[in-house]
Amino acid sequence: MDVKTVRLTVAQALVRYLAAQFVTLPDGSRERLFGGVWAIFGHGNVAGLGEALQAAQDVLPTLRAHNEQGMALAATAYAKAHFRRRMMAISTSIGPGCTNLVTAAAVAHVNRLPMLLLPGDVFISRAPDPVLQQVEDFQDGGVSAVDCLRPVSRYFDRIVVPSQLLTALPRAIATLTDPAQCGPVTLALPQDVQAQAFDWPESFFAERDIHFRQPQPEPAELAALASLLRQAKRPLIVCGGGVLYSAGGVEALKNFVESHGIPVGESQAGKGALAWDHPLLAGSIGVTGSPAANELAAQADLVLAVGSRLQDFTTGSHALYAQATLLSINVNGFDAIKWGGHSLQCDAAVGLAALGSALASWQADTDWTAHSQRLCHGWRRQVDEIVRSQRASLPTYAEAIGAVQASAADSTERDIVVCAAGTLPAELHKLWRTSTPGGYHMEYGYSCMGYEVAGGLGVKMARPEREVIVMVGDGSYLMLNNELATSVMLGHKIIVLLLDNAGYACINRLQQACGGLPFNNMLADCLHGEHGIPQIDFAQNARSLGAEAETVSTVAELQAAMVRARAASRSYLIQLRIDGPQCTPEGGSWWEVGIPEVSEREQVRAARAAYEEARQRQRH
Ligand SMILES: Cc1ncc(C[n+]2csc(CCOP(=O)(O)OP(=O)(O)O)c2C)c(N)n1
Ligand SMILES: [Mg+2]
Numbered sequence: 156m157d158v159k160t161v162r163l164t165v166a167q168a169l170v171r172y173l174a175a176q177f178v179t180l181p182d183g184s185r186e187r188l189f190g191g192v193w194a195i196f197g198h199g200n201v202a203g204l205g206e207a208l209q210a211a212q213d214v215l216p217t218l219r220a221h222n223e224q225g226m227a228l229a230a231t232a233y234a235k236a237h238f239r240r241r242m243m244a245i246s247t248s249i250g251p252g253c254t255n256l257v258t259a260a261a262v263a264h265v266n267r268l269p270m271l272l273l274p275g276d277v278f279i280s281r282a283p284d285p286v287l288q289q290v291e292d293f294q295d296g297g298v299s300a301v302d303c304l305r306p307v308s309r310y311f312d313r314i315v316v317p318s319q320l321l322t323a324l325p326r327a328i329a330t331l332t333d334p335a336q337c338g339p340v341t342l343a344l345p346q347d348v349q350a351q352a353f354d355w356p357e358s359f360f361a362e363r364d365i366h367f368r369q370p371q372p373e374p375a376e377l378a379a380l381a382s383l384l385r386q387a388k389r390p391l392i393v394c395g396g397g398v399l400y401s402a403g404g405v406e407a408l409k410n411f412v413e414s415h416g417i418p419v420g421e422s423q424a425g426k427g428a429l430a431w432d433h434p435l436l437a438g439s440i441g442v443t444g445s446p447a448a449n450e451l452a453a454q455a456d457l458v459l460a461v462g463s464r465l466q467d468f469t470t471g472s473h474a475l476y477a478q479a480t481l482l483s484i485n486v487n488g489f490d491a492i493k494w495g496g497h498s499l500q501c502d503a504a505v506g507l508a509a510l511g512s513a514l515a516s517w518q519a520d521t522d523w524t525a526h527s528q529r530l531c532h533g534w535r536r537q538v539d540e541i542v543r544s545q546r547a548s549l550p551t552y553a554e555a556i557g558a559v560q561a562s563a564a565d566s567t568e569r570d571i572v573v574c575a576a577g578t579l580p581a582e583l584h585k586l587w588r589t590s591t592p593g594g595y596h597m598e599y600g601y602s603c604m605g606y607e608v609a610g611g612l613g614v615k616m617a618r619p620e621r622e623v624i625v626m627v628g629d630g631s632y633l634m635l636n637n638e639l640a641t642s643v644m645l646g647h648k649i650i651v652l653l654l655d656n657a658g659y660a661c662i663n664r665l666q667q668a669c670g671g672l673p674f675n676n677m678l679a680d681c682l683h684g685e686h687g688i689p690q691i692d693f694a695q696n697a698r699s700l701g702a703e704a705e706t707v708s709t710v711a712e713l714q715a716a717m718v719r720a721r722a723a724s725r726s727y728l729i730q731l732r733i734d735g736p737q738c739t740p741e742g743g744s745w746w747e748v749g750i751p752e753v754s755e756r757e758q759v760r761a762a763r764a765a766y767e768e769a770r771q772r773q774r775h
Pocket of ligand 1: 576577578579601602603604605627628629630631632654656658659660661662
């Protein structure tokens with residue numbers, strides 16, 4: 156047979172293949188699956204992949220940032236903001252450039268978010284070994300730095316001869332776009348192989364439209380779940396991120412809860428699926444949960460988790476609804492069967508619709524629905540007060556959240572708040588209000604400090620029409636803030652609200668709750684030398700990176716500054732000194748933390764006793 160071929164290098168073929176993958180978005184537009192390629196060039200990618208990318212700028216733009224972790228975090232956030240329908244690739248050099256990816260790959264892996272990692276790798280020929288940056292393994296000649304990415308990749312391949320791309324690339328795309336397998340994919344690209352030419356079949360580069368699968372429920376599983384639900388009187392839904400990632404999931408959830416009168420508690424990843432003022436939304440659930448959702452969780456006789464990994468923060472370390480029958484709709488079998496849950500392994504939208512049909516006119520106990528609605532309503536009124544209450548001498552997290560939302564009439568529709576670690580995830584989970592899926596962008600699977608600024612950039616690239624507001628603590632900002640300069644360079648404006656309390660306040664609180672002394676968290680409690688604790692000027696730091704910035708000290712000043720920040724065209728940082736210890740006391744639940752079994756400290760022994768008692772309430 157006469158196959159038409161085209162002679163290209165491995166790198167050129169890879170780029171051409173990526174550019175040929177298309178998706179149709181919910182608004183009907185047809186876009187490339189890959190929104191671009193982040194790249195920091197060096198040994199092992201500049202000559203091969205760099206040459207191929209340069210020639211493809213019109214179809215696959217290459218973007219440069221300042222740190223590989225930052226690039227990959229931006230890519231992760233981009234995919235999350237696109238509900239996994241669009242993604243980015245990342246190209247790195249062979250050594251530190253590659254290992255800098257590991258943390259970000261773990262973020263994407265834990266959060267089930269797609270991104271394509273294309274690290275350069277050492278010469279397959281081994282002719283110049285050991286090359287600059289080569290990690291030499293004394294026992295295994297095949298190991299290189301790239302192997303660090305194996306445990307945090309859903310698919311890993313090393314392209315040692317060109318023809319392997321013919322199988323590796325379709326597998327890579329299938330993994331990246333599969334609802335259950337979705338996560339980072341790594342294709343290790345030895346630099347000599349990147350540059351090798353091969354006669355590729357032209358058909359390999361034909362444009363392809365990706366179909367996102369929505370697996371259907373299995374009849375027996377469906378019948379079992381419907382029967383359990385029909386026996387329930389006090390059901391509660393735990394809404395996870397899978398609802399947002401499923402096409403039609405948000406509408407299906409709304410229909411389901413309204414038809415059957417079931418209240419909803421939202422996980423960190425699932426927040427935003429129902430609008431903040433939905434009468435059956437009890438707000439956040441779990442360790443960072445609202446009093447309403449956690450009270451319902453304690454009273455529920457059945458919990459239906461939809462698209463949730465059932466992480467400890469969502470289940471109160473399995474002590475929050477340990478007595479309830481657990482059902483789980485999840486597209487991923489690994490998640491669906493967790494903790495003895497009765498599983499319906501399928502897409503969230505499809506599963507909810509099918510379950511709704513099977514239940515027909517069945518409703519939760521009317522008293523339960525009415526009781527739930529009262530709690531939901533009560534919590535909404537309480538939030539109004541919490542975000543205005545002056546609970547400390549300095550502004551609090553809650554007041555800062557209130558001021559941000561009050562600074563624009565359309566905040567709940569237009570803003571996307573971005574956050575990942577520290578005290579803010581708890582505060583935002585309880586208090587942030589959004590009416591739009593995606594308006595709450597929290598990376599709380601890996602809760603990676605440093606995600607915020609880089610992630611905010613990725614979100615803005617995916618959602619340029621929205622106001623992206625990064626809320627970040629001083630600790631997280633200092634861990635990784637350099638992509639603020641990238642946001643200025645690329646013209647993707649983000650607002651960064653930096654809440655400075657001079658240290659790791661959330662861990663300081665945790666330490667004391669575990670019976671410990673304040674130690675090594677707040678800067679004041681850390682070893683310091685003759686110059687004392689630095690007074691860090693975050694506004695000046697942001698200005699030095701090209702952003703606009705200002706420092707404010709009251710809630711009223713913050714609200715006025717937010718108006719200026721919203722009007723600005725370039726990235727804008729607002730620094731606010733807040734009260735360290737003061738966080739919102741309402742809500743929350745037990746969280747399992749390993750407390751020392753023996754200690755000289757009475758407080759630790761007391762914490763251990765409380766811990767052992769709390770463990771009795773866990774689901775077994
Ligand atoms: C990369 C990384 N290292 C360590 C941690 C553990 N950790 C979670 S929050 C936190 C402190 C956050 O401090 P900051 O951002 O200032 O927040 P706040 O003081 O408001 O709690 C630490 C050390 C983490 N989540 N990520
Ligand atoms: Mg702090």
